[in-house]
Amino acid sequence: MEAELKGLLSDLQSLKDSLPDPSHQISVGKIQARLEHLKLGNAQRSKIKDMSAEVVDSNPYSRLMALQRMGIVDNYERIREFSVAIVGIGGVGSVAAEMLTRCGIGRLLLYDYDKVELANMNRLFFRPEQVGMTKTDAAVQTLSDINPDVVLESYTLNITTVQGFEIFMSSLKNKSFRPDKEGTGVDLVLSCVDNYEARMVVNQGCNELNQTWMESGVSENAVSGHIQLLVPGETACFACAPPLVVASGVDERTLKREGVCAASLPTTMGVVAGLLVQNTLKYLLKFGNVTPYLGYNALKDYFPTMEMKPNPQCSNAACLERQKEYILAKPARDAAARAKMEAEAFVEPECLHADNEWNISVVDDSDVQDSSASSGALPEGLVHELPSADEFQKPPASAETTATPIDDLEDLRKQLEALNAA
Ligand SMILES: [Zn+2]
Numbered sequence: 001m002e003a004e005l006k007g008l009l010s011d012l013q014s015l016k017d018s019l020p021d022p023s024h025q026i027s028v029g030k031i032q033a034r035l036e037h038l039k040l041g042n043a044q045r046s047k048i049k050d051m052s053a054e055v056v057d058s059n060p061y062s063r064l065m066a067l068q069r070m071g072i073v074d075n076y077e078r079i080r081e082f083s084v085a086i087v088g089i090g091g092v093g094s095v096a097a098e099m100l101t102r103c104g105i106g107r108l109l110l111y112d113y114d115k116v117e118l119a120n121m122n123r124l125f126f127r128p129e130q131v132g133m134t135k136t137d138a139a140v141q142t143l144s145d146i147n148p149d150v151v152l153e154s155y156t157l158n159i160t161t162v163q164g165f166e167i168f169m170s171s172l173k174n175k176s177f178r179p180d181k182e183g184t185g186v187d188l189v190l191s192c193v194d195n196y197e198a199r200m201v202v203n204q205g206c207n208e209l210n211q212t213w214m215e216s217g218v219s220e221n222a223v224s225g226h227i228q229l230l231v232p233g234e235t236a237c238f239a240c241a242p243p244l245v246v247a248s249g250v251d252e253r254t255l256k257r258e259g260v261c262a263a264s265l266p267t268t269m270g271v272v273a274g275l276l277v278q279n280t281l282k283y284l285l286k287f288g289n290v291t292p293y294l295g296y297n298a299l300k301d302y303f304p305t306m307e308m309k310p311n312p313q314c315s316n317a318a319c320l321e322r323q324k325e326y327i328l329a330k331p332a333r334d335a336a337a338r339a340k341m342e343a344e345a346f347v348e349p350e351c352l353h354a355d356n357e358w359n360i361s362v363v364d365d366s367d368v369q370d371s372s373a374s375s376g377a378l379p380e381g382l383v384h385e386l387p388s389a390d391e392f393q394k395p396p397a398s399a400e401t402t403a404t405p406i407d408d409l410e411d412l413r414k415q416l417e418a419l420n421a422a
Contacts, residue, residue, distance in 0.1 A: 009035055026132030033129045033141070047148050051077045051104060060147070061104055073285045080149075082284050083177055083186040085109040087159060087168075087202055089135040091264055092216050093192030094125035095273035096280075100150075101143045103281065107151040107177050108143070109186065110136050111168060113158040123266045151177065159201050169205055188280060189213035192273075194262075203238035206230065207318035210325075214283075216276045222263035223298040225272035227279055227291070228308075233322030235292060236308035239315050268298055 009032060016028040045060070053065035067073040084105055086093045089112040097108055112135040116126045130138040136154035143152055155171060157164040175185040189211055191202045199215065206213045210232050218225040230237055275294055282288045295304040310323050 005035060005038065029129060029132050033133060033138075036129055044145055044148065051080065064103060073287050076285065079104050079281075079285060080106040081178060082188070083107040083109065084280065084284075085111070085172060085186045085189045087111045087189065087191050088193035088198065089139050090114070090192060090194060091120070091123040091266070091269035092218060092273045092276065093190070094123075094135070094139055095270055096190055096192060096216075096277050097139055097143060098125055098146065099273065099277040100280070101147045103277075104147065105150055107153070109153045109155065109171055110139055111155045111157065111159060112136050112139075113156060113164075123264060123269055159205075160197050165201060165205065168201075169209070172205065172209060172211065184209050184211050186211070187284060190276060190280065191215045192276075199238055203230070204316065204318065207232050207237055207316055207322060210322060212283075214276060214279060216272055218264065218268050218272055220262040222265040222268050224296060225268055225298075226293065226295045227272065227276045228293045229279065229283070229290060232319065233310065233324075233326035236310050237314060237316055237319040237322075239319060240311035241308050265298075268296070271296055271298070 012028055012032050012035070016025050016032070019025050019028065048060070051061045051065060052059055053062065053069065055062050055066075064079075065076050068076045082105055084100055084107070086097050086100075086108060089097060089110050093110075093112070097110060100108060114135050116130045116133050116135055116138050118128065118131055120126050121128060125142070126135070126138055127142075130141070133141075134154075134156045136156045140152050140154045143150065153171070155167060157167055159165055159168045172184050172186050172189070175181055177185060181187075189202065189206055191199055191213060193199055193202070194217075199217075202213060202215075205211070212229070212231045215228040215230060215238065216226070229235060275296065279291055279294070283290045291305055292307045293305060295302075297303075310319060310326075312320075312323065314320055314323070
């Protein structure tokens with residue numbers, strides 16, 4: 001069987017090489033990919049019902065369950081209850097999907113309308129024999145081989161179309177995977193798209209559904225990126241603060257048509273995907289500090305972090321609704337935070353500071369008036385790749401601006417301005 005498949009694959013390769021028409025080559029490529037899949041299928045492992053901590057070479061979860069034994073995570077196996085939606089299965093999204101699959105996430109929802117191209121091979125994840133397949137199909141093929149325990153749902157659609165958006169929203173609301181879950185059917189949405197329009201659509205959907213999401217982006221010159229946590233009503237939404245990644249006022253589709261090509265590196269995309277999934281794991285499994293915003297400047301190995309409050313003048317109506325709800329729920333939240341702090345102070349007074357979660361102190365009613373500053377006015381057509389420095393690790397009681405990060409952020413902004421002008 002194995003030898004026969006091998007012979008068939010090499011025959012197909014000769015046939016593909018002899019075909020002058022690229023569209024025929026793609027069709028043959030698809031057959032090759034399916035055969036490869038069959039060949040690999042022989043070696044595929046079977047599903048595993050319960051995650052085991054047993055330290056044997058044949059256990060795919062032993063190293064993950066060790067996180068529990070070492071006190072990093074309270075209950076690692078909970079990861080199987082979580083659903084994560086990944087919008088955009090490109091250089092960042094595909095790698096994020098693979099990481100979550102290897103970590104044993106319960107369910108992944110994958111959204112993309114694009115096909116795999118040879119021009120994607122400078123990035124991780126996709127393979128040349130998958131050229132011509134949709135990114136969602138190719139991803140399902142690879143991910144189901146890596147870990148058959150993960151429930152994979154693929155949506156080959158464009159969320160910026162009316163029909164695509166409807167399916168996107170109903171798929172997020174579907175709770176068949178965990179009927180007792182509160183809110184939507186997913187625990188987190190990861191935005192890994194490469195354009196402004198799609199980010200605004202994810203923002204709209206998540207604001208409407210009160211769905212926490214994380215945004216990620218890599219700059220067009222491939223040497224900086226960021227991740228950002230967006231909790232509707234609690235932190236700035238994508239419409240509250242100026243877009244952080246690409247030039248606004250430019251239609252990316254036009255750029256694509258005219259053959260203008262953004263740069264990309266597997267390194268930067270891998271770093272950003274790693275940061276994104278690290279933050280996702282911390283958020284889902286409740287360990288460490290979930291970062292509200294983390295930038296990455298590859299040229300200087302500089303990682304700025306900051307918090308962004310929602311803008312009370314945000315143009316997004318659903319965001320304003322969520323902001324109102326968040327303020328109304330403040331007394332209950334304060335009481336819960338107080339009770340938690342008291343309980344912790346009683347058990348381990350020395351740990352009080354380390355356990356102070358960022359989200360308790362981010363937004364306070366008294367601060368709301370200042371928050372428009374974080375949405376910083378910029379000349380038309382210019383956007384920040386990285387946020388302005390005035391929010392950078394600002395001590396709560398101090399009005400002083402930080403001195404050191406400003407230079408770097410200014411440098412970054414200049415780089416982006418130069419990029420936009422080019
Ligand atoms: Zn907003």
